[in-house]
Amino acid sequence: MNALNVAEYMQTLGMQARQASYAMARSDAATRSRALRALAALLRANLPALQDENHKDIAQAQAAGLAVPLVDRLKLDAKTLETVALGCEQLAAMPDIIGEITALRQQPSGIRVGQMRVPIGVFGMIYESRPNVTIEAASLSIKSGNACILRGGSEAIASNKALARLVQEALAQAQLPEQAVQLVQTTDREAVGQLITMPQYVDVIIPRGGKGLIERISRDARVPVIKHLDGNCHIYVDDPCDLDMAVRLADNAKTQKYSPCNAMESLLVARSVALHFLPRIGAIYAAKGVEMRCDAQSLALLGPLKDASLKSATEQDWYEEYLAPIISIKLVEGLDEAIAHINQYGSHHTDAIVTRDHMNAQRFLREVDSASVMVNASPRFADGFEYGLGAEIGISTDKFHARGPVGIEGLTSLKWVVLGNGEIRS
Numbered sequence: 001m002n003a004l005n006v007a008e009y010m011q012t013l014g015m016q017a018r019q020a021s022y023a024m025a026r027s028d029a030a031t032r033s034r035a036l037r038a039l040a041a042l043l044r045a046n047l048p049a050l051q052d053e054n055h056k057d058i059a060q061a062q063a064a065g066l067a068v069p070l071v072d073r074l075k076l077d078a079k080t081l082e083t084v085a086l087g088c089e090q091l092a093a094m095p096d097i098i099g100e101i102t103a104l105r106q107q108p109s110g111i112r113v114g115q116m117r118v119p120i121g122v123f124g125m126i127y128e129s130r131p132n133v134t135i136e137a138a139s140l141s142i143k144s145g146n147a148c149i150l151r152g153g154s155e156a157i158a159s160n161k162a163l164a165r166l167v168q169e170a171l172a173q174a175q176l177p178e179q180a181v182q183l184v185q186t187t188d189r190e191a192v193g194q195l196i197t198m199p200q201y202v203d204v205i206i207p208r209g210g211k212g213l214i215e216r217i218s219r220d221a222r223v224p225v226i227k228h229l230d231g232n233c234h235i236y237v238d239d240p241c242d243l244d245m246a247v248r249l250a251d252n253a254k255t256q257k258y259s260p261c262n263a264m265e266s267l268l269v270a271r272s273v274a275l276h277f278l279p280r281i282g283a284i285y286a287a288k289g290v291e292m293r294c295d296a297q298s299l300a301l302l303g304p305l306k307d308a309s310l311k312s313a314t315e316q317d318w319y320e321e322y323l324a325p326i327i328s329i330k331l332v333e334g335l336d337e338a339i340a341h342i343n344q345y346g347s348h349h350t351d352a353i354v355t356r357d358h359m360n361a362q363r364f365l366r367e368v369d370s371a372s373v374m375v376n377a378s379p380r381f382a383d384g385f386e387y388g389l390g391a392e393i394g395i396s397t398d399k400f401h402a403r404g405p406v407g408i409e410g411l412t413s414l415k416w417v418v419l420g421n422g423e424i425r426s
Contacts, residue, residue: 006186010194013149014201016179017122021147023177025119029096035142035174036092040085042166043135050076053162054131061155069259069323073129074156084135087384087391091143097408098145101417112419117412119145121203124195125393126151126217128209131159136384136391137206138167138181144411147180149202151195153209154187161185196221206406208394211321226406228371228397230321231261232347233379236338236364238355239270243277245376246354250281252378253352255288259323261395262350262382266318266328268338274301274331285309290325293317297331318345335360339367346370348397350382371397371404 024032043050054076061071097117104114125137125148134150141148152160164183171178184191196205199222206226207217214227235253237246253264269277278301285292286307293313294302302310317328318341332338342351352374353364361375372382372395382405384392389407396402402410 006188006190007194009186010191010198013182013184014198017147017149017182018201020177020180021119021121024145024147024180027145027176029098031174031176032142032145033092035170035176036088036139038173039135039139039167039170040088042170043081043085043088046166047078047081050081050159050162053158056158057156066155070129070155072259074131074159076131076159080132083385084132084391087136088139091139091391094143094408097412109425110421110423114417115414116417118415120411120413122147122149122201123411124149124151124202124205124223126192126195126205126207126209126213128153128213129156131156131163133208134160134163134183135167137393139391140393140408140411141181142171144408146411149182149184149195151184151192157187192217193220196223199223206394226394226396226398226402226410228261228347228349228395230347231263231349232265232319232321232345233262233349234266234268234342234346234351235264235379236268236342236351236353237270237273237277238335238353238357238360239272240356241273241354242356243273243280246277247280247284249352249354249376249378251284253380254285254290254327255325256380258325260380261321262379263323264327264379265320265322266330266345268330268332268341269298270334271297271331274298278302279304285327288325290327293326293328295330298329321347335363339364343369349395350374350379352377352379371395
């Protein structure tokens with residue numbers, strides 16, 4: 001497909017999405033829920049066929065020498081597909097917020113003024129690697145009464161095409177327009193350039209992928225962007241804390257899965273508990289092959305491990321999102337230093353404290369400038385499914401419109417409504 005044809009193709013997708021968005025905004029909650037339940041059933045019924053397509057993508061990625069974490073993100077195993085199917089059903093069961101009027105107040109003039117929640121219209125989603133995002137984006141789009149144009153990575157094209165066919169089948173079963181969810185069928189990068197410069201058809205762009213992709217889209221887009229650049233997530237082990245809990249959380253946050261943006265990348269430990277905590281978690285990391293990049297004090301405490309995975313941290317390590325079995329470790333004097341470190345070096349994604357001190361917990365929640373802040377829980381919980389949103393379309397570290405996991409509300413807007421009885425302004 002040449003550049004001219006790509007431009008025409010994307011214009012067609014845009015026009016179709018805009019028309020479909022009107023039908024989606026008119027549709028009732030029962031119809032949209034019917035489409036979501038149909039999609040869940042189709043995902044389960046087509047498991048073998050979906051995995052066949054997914055294996056094609058994995059084989060091609062491995063042959064191309066794609067990094068192991070990226071190959072891992074490509075996998076559509078039975079558990080992943082069941083999770084997205086459950087997400088569709090969870091969304092279908094959730095209350096409908098479209099058309100809801102809130103904060104209706106009587107004014108001295110006699111008019112009543114409130115706000116109504118409405119769909120954004122059309123969003124464009126640009127993402128890499130994870131094909132399950134196709135279903136997460138599609139299901140949230142359906143639930144929120146929007147239309148969307150999805151552009152997945154070339155490395156997952158077979159998987160994404162197979163999933164998109166099921167989405168359109170589910171829409172047709174519910175008598176909703178199939179063009180409400182459209183997958184860009186070309187891997188030509190010019191399609192992205194077109195998608196992010198069509199404000200007449202697209203109301204917002206949501207990129208989900210590597211830092212380079214998101215920086216490019218943020219720079220070149222002529223459409224508003226909801227984004228996060230990276231996930232340098234922290235756990236701070238406070239004094240006092242439950243040390244068994246701290247070990248369990250620090251293990252889960254780093255090793256349960258290395259590739260997600262909500263995996264812990266940096267561990268901060270209060271000096272007064274480090275002697276009792278660090279050797280325990282260090283032994284677990286060493287056994288699991290996690291490379292530990294340490295400041296001088298933590299390196300001294302972990303030295304007896306005599307493990308080849310121990311290294312001295314550089315200044316750059318405090319900023320890093322590794323997405324790999326690597327972690328930076330630093331001792332801090334206490335809560336003030338921990339908060340200052342996180343706000344300076346973190347990515348404002350997700351950060352957690354392990355503590356028994358209620359006041360320290362409250363200060364951490366208030367003062368850490370991140371989209372999700374946790375007390376005594378693993379940052380791996382920072383996603384839409386675990387937050388009860390049904391799914392997420394991404395995690396925003398922006399402060400305007402949507403922040404944190406972006407679910408149904410993040411794909412809607414508010415408009416003012418005025419109810420009167422013939423009042424005129426004098």
